[in-house]
Every structure is written in C-alpha cells, then in structure tokens.
Amino acid sequence: MPSASTLQELFLSHLQDIYHGEKQILKALPKMAKSATTPELKLAFEKHHDQTEGQVERLQRIFGLMNKSARGKTCEAIEGLVEEGKEVMTEAQSGEVMDAGLIAAAQAVEHYEIARYGTLRSWAEQLGMKEAAKLLGQTLSEEKQTDELLNKIAMSSVNRKAA
Ligand SMILES: [Fe+2]
Ligand SMILES: [Fe+2]
Numbered sequence: 001m002p003s004a005s006t007l008q009e010l011f012l013s014h015l016q017d018i019y020h021g022e023k024q025i026l027k028a029l030p031k032m033a034k035s036a037t038t039p040e041l042k043l044a045f046e047k048h049h050d051q052t053e054g055q056v057e058r059l060q061r062i063f064g065l066m067n068k069s070a071r072g073k074t075c076e077a078i079e080g081l082v083e084e085g086k087e088v089m090t091e092a093q094s095g096e097v098m099d100a101g102l103i104a105a106a107q108a109v110e111h112y113e114i115a116r117y118g119t120l121r122s123w124a125e126q127l128g129m130k131e132a133a134k135l136l137g138q139t140l141s142e143e144k145q146t147d148e149l150l151n152k153i154a155m156s157s158v159n160r161k162a163a
Pocket of ligand 1: 022025055
C-alpha cells in the first residue's frame with residue numbers, strides 16, 4: 001500500500017490505483033465477451049465495458065475537481081484478477097467451464113471494485129468533496145448491479161442444467 005500522510009493523499013493514491021485498474025478492465029472485458037459462450041454473458045460483459053468507459057470518465061472528472069492530472073498507478077490486485085481471467089480463457093476445456101470460470105473471475109473484480117468505491121465514496125464525504133462522492137456513488141451502484149447480474153446468469157445456467 002502506498003504511503004500517504006493525509007486522508008486527501010490517501011484518497012488520491014487510491015484514485016490513481018482504481019484508475020489504472022479500470023483501464024486494465026476496459027482491455028479485458030472485450031476478450032471476456034468474445035470468450036463467453038452464452039449470449040447473456042457476452043451481453044453482460046459488453047454492457048459493462050460501456051459502463052466502464054463512463055466510470056473512467058467519472059474518475060477523470062474527480063481528478064479535475066482536485067486540480068490533478070488523471071494518472072494511474074499500477075494496481076497489482078486488479079492485475080492479478082485480470083490474469084486469473086486470462087488463465088480461464090486459455091485453459092477452459094468446455095463452454096460450461098469457460099462461462100463458470102469467467103463469471104468467477106469477473107465477480108472477484110466486481111467485489112474488489114465494490115470495496116474500493118465504497119471506501120473512496122466515504123473518504124470523499126469525509127473530505128467534504130460532495131461532487132466526487134456523488135460520482136463515486138454512481139459507479140458503486142453500477143458495480144453492484146453488475147455483480148447481481150452475474151449472479152443471476154450463474155444461477156440461470158445452473159437451473160438450465162438441472163432442468
Ligand atoms: Fe469498474
Ligand atoms: Fe466493474
């Protein structure tokens with residue numbers, strides 16, 4: 001974890017971390033959409049790719065509000081999770097394993113994002129950065145909705161199997 005002496009510095013450093021992370025995710029999602037075998041999962045990844053573009057823009061606006069240039073800082077956690085997704089894509093021997101593995105990797109990313117955006121939003125509130133808190137809250141809802149959608153897709157394929 002980066003060293004920071006003030007909450008504002010800590011906020012900025014985490015913002016740079018998630019900014020880099022979102023850019024990694026932006027590159028990974030089209031590959032995941034291409035590899036997914038069920039149409040609803042493909043669609044979910046495509047939709048979240050578009051959402052992620054908006055999330056990157058929100059982060060850029062927050063950097064702007066702080067009079068800082070938008071700069072990323074290597075986010076090792078996201079890199080590891082994206083790597084996990086890549087392994088699924090090269091190793092899966094069937095469509096079923098591919099989709100299950102992709103959902104698992106994607107949910108791990110969403111859970112990381114939910115944790116980070118939740119923290120960032122509450123820090124923004126503590127720092128009196130109302131506009132930033134609002135923007136972070138919007139992204140947080142999108143990450144939660146994506147996680148729920150992935151849950152639903154996972155459950156419906158389980159149900160299809162059982163039928
Ligand atoms: Fe995101
Ligand atoms: Fe996400």
